[in-house]
Amino acid sequence: MQLYSFFNSSTSYRVRIALALKGLDYDYHGINLRSGEQRSAEHRERSPVGGVPVLITDEGQQLTQSLAIIDYLDALQPQPRLLPAEPLARARVLEVAHLIACDIHPINNLRVLGYLQKELGVDAAQKDAWYRHWVAEGLAALEVLLERQGSHPYCFGEQPTLADCCLVPQVANAERMGCDLSGYPKVMAIYRHCLAQQAFQAAAPSRQPDFIA
Amino acid sequence: MQLYSFFNSSTSYRVRIALALKGLDYDYHGINLRSGEQRSAEHRERSPVGGVPVLITDEGQQLTQSLAIIDYLDALQPQPRLLPAEPLARARVLEVAHLIACDIHPINNLRVLGYLQKELGVDAAQKDAWYRHWVAEGLAALEVLLERQGSHPYCFGEQPTLADCCLVPQVANAERMGCDLSGYPKVMAIYRHCLAQQAFQAAAPSRQPDFIA
Known part of the structure; x- marks a missing residue:
C-alpha cells in the first residue's frame, strides 16, 4: 500500500496510527501542505478535494477521507479491531x-485558517482565538462523552479504537497551538496513555520521513 | 425511538432520510436552533456539544452524530442497506x-457563520462568499468522485446509500443559499432523482412538524 500524507496533518496521523496498530506495511509519500503541493494537478488526480491522506490499495484503488480509509483497513486486517x-x-x-472529525477538526483546518487570514483579513490573535474556541467547545463535549464511559486507559476500554486514532492527533494539534487543556482530564489521561504505546509513537509527526523541525 | 431534530438542520435531515428509507417509526421533537434551544442545559444533557440530531433508542440510549446514528440504524434495520x-x-x-460531512458541512454550520458575524464582524456579503466558496470546493470534488462511478440514479447504483443521505441535505442547503449549482450535473441529477422518491420527500424540511415558513 501507498500512503500520501503530511507529517503534521492530523487526518494523515489518524490513518498512520491505524496502520501502525494493525502492523500494516506501506510506502510513505510526503505531500507538503505548506508549499501547496496538495493543490497540484498530480495530487488532485489522487484527491479531488486536494487533501491528505490518500491510500492507494494493493489493487491500485485510490481512497480518500481518513475515516473511510480506516474503515477499509479494519476490514482488510481486522486485528486489532478498531x-x-x-x-x-x-x-x-x-x-x-x-x-472530533466533524465538529472540531474541519473548522480549524489549514485551508480554513488560510481563508480567514487571506480573504477576511483576520489577524494572528483573532485566528488563535478562533482555533481555541472550537477546540474548547469540542473537547468539553468530548470530556463529557468519555466521563459517561467510566475509567479506562483508552476511550473505550482496554484496547484502542477509531476514537483513539482521532483523539490523539486532535489533542496533539491543540497542544501545538498552545490551547489550555487543563479542563479535560479524561481526554488528557487517554492522550498520555496512547502516547506511551509504540504504535502511536511510530505514527507521530516527528517520526515521519517528511518531518520539518 | 425519539428524534431530536431541527427542520432545517442538514445533519438532522440525513437521519430523517435514513429513518424514512428504512420505514422506522419515531417521535419527532423539534429543537429550535434559531432561538438557541440547542444550548439549553436540558438539551446539553442529550447532546454535550449542543447539536442536533439526537436519537434516543428504544432502550433509552442517547446517540449523537448523524453518521454514527445512521450506522446504528443500518445495523438495527438492515433493509435497505445504506x-x-x-x-x-x-x-x-x-x-x-x-x-460532505467533514469537508463541506461543518465549515458552513450555523454556529460557525454566527462566529464569523458576531466575533469577527464579517458582513453579509462576506458571509455569503464564505459559504459559496466551501460549497464550490466540495461539490467540485464530489462531482469528480461521482463521475468515476459512471452513470446511476443514486450515488452508487440503483439503491440509495449513506452517500445519498448526505448529498440531498447538502445540495438543498446550497440551493437555499443561492449557490450556483450549474457546474455539478452529476450531483444535481442524483439530487433530483432522490427528491422524486417518497422517503426523501417525507424527510424534507417543509414536511417536519417544526417547519417555519
Missing part, C-alpha cells in the same frame, strides 16, 4: 470519532 | 459521505 461489531458499542466509538 | 458489506464498496460510500 470498530466494534456490536451496534451500540460501534455507534459510541463513531460518535466520539465524528465529534 | 452501507455495503464489501470493504471497497463500503469505503467508496463512506468517502463521499465524509467529503
Whole structure:
C-alpha cells in the first residue's frame, strides 16, 4: 500500500496510527501542505478535494477521507479491531470519532485558517482565538462523552479504537497551538496513555520521513 | 425511538432520510436552533456539544452524530442497506459521505457563520462568499468522485446509500443559499432523482412538524 500524507496533518496521523496498530506495511509519500503541493494537478488526480491522506490499495484503488480509509483497513486486517461489531458499542466509538472529525477538526483546518487570514483579513490573535474556541467547545463535549464511559486507559476500554486514532492527533494539534487543556482530564489521561504505546509513537509527526523541525 | 431534530438542520435531515428509507417509526421533537434551544442545559444533557440530531433508542440510549446514528440504524434495520458489506464498496460510500460531512458541512454550520458575524464582524456579503466558496470546493470534488462511478440514479447504483443521505441535505442547503449549482450535473441529477422518491420527500424540511415558513 501507498500512503500520501503530511507529517503534521492530523487526518494523515489518524490513518498512520491505524496502520501502525494493525502492523500494516506501506510506502510513505510526503505531500507538503505548506508549499501547496496538495493543490497540484498530480495530487488532485489522487484527491479531488486536494487533501491528505490518500491510500492507494494493493489493487491500485485510490481512497480518500481518513475515516473511510480506516474503515477499509479494519476490514482488510481486522486485528486489532478498531470498530466494534456490536451496534451500540460501534455507534459510541463513531460518535466520539465524528465529534472530533466533524465538529472540531474541519473548522480549524489549514485551508480554513488560510481563508480567514487571506480573504477576511483576520489577524494572528483573532485566528488563535478562533482555533481555541472550537477546540474548547469540542473537547468539553468530548470530556463529557468519555466521563459517561467510566475509567479506562483508552476511550473505550482496554484496547484502542477509531476514537483513539482521532483523539490523539486532535489533542496533539491543540497542544501545538498552545490551547489550555487543563479542563479535560479524561481526554488528557487517554492522550498520555496512547502516547506511551509504540504504535502511536511510530505514527507521530516527528517520526515521519517528511518531518520539518 | 425519539428524534431530536431541527427542520432545517442538514445533519438532522440525513437521519430523517435514513429513518424514512428504512420505514422506522419515531417521535419527532423539534429543537429550535434559531432561538438557541440547542444550548439549553436540558438539551446539553442529550447532546454535550449542543447539536442536533439526537436519537434516543428504544432502550433509552442517547446517540449523537448523524453518521454514527445512521450506522446504528443500518445495523438495527438492515433493509435497505445504506452501507455495503464489501470493504471497497463500503469505503467508496463512506468517502463521499465524509467529503460532505467533514469537508463541506461543518465549515458552513450555523454556529460557525454566527462566529464569523458576531466575533469577527464579517458582513453579509462576506458571509455569503464564505459559504459559496466551501460549497464550490466540495461539490467540485464530489462531482469528480461521482463521475468515476459512471452513470446511476443514486450515488452508487440503483439503491440509495449513506452517500445519498448526505448529498440531498447538502445540495438543498446550497440551493437555499443561492449557490450556483450549474457546474455539478452529476450531483444535481442524483439530487433530483432522490427528491422524486417518497422517503426523501417525507424527510424534507417543509414536511417536519417544526417547519417555519
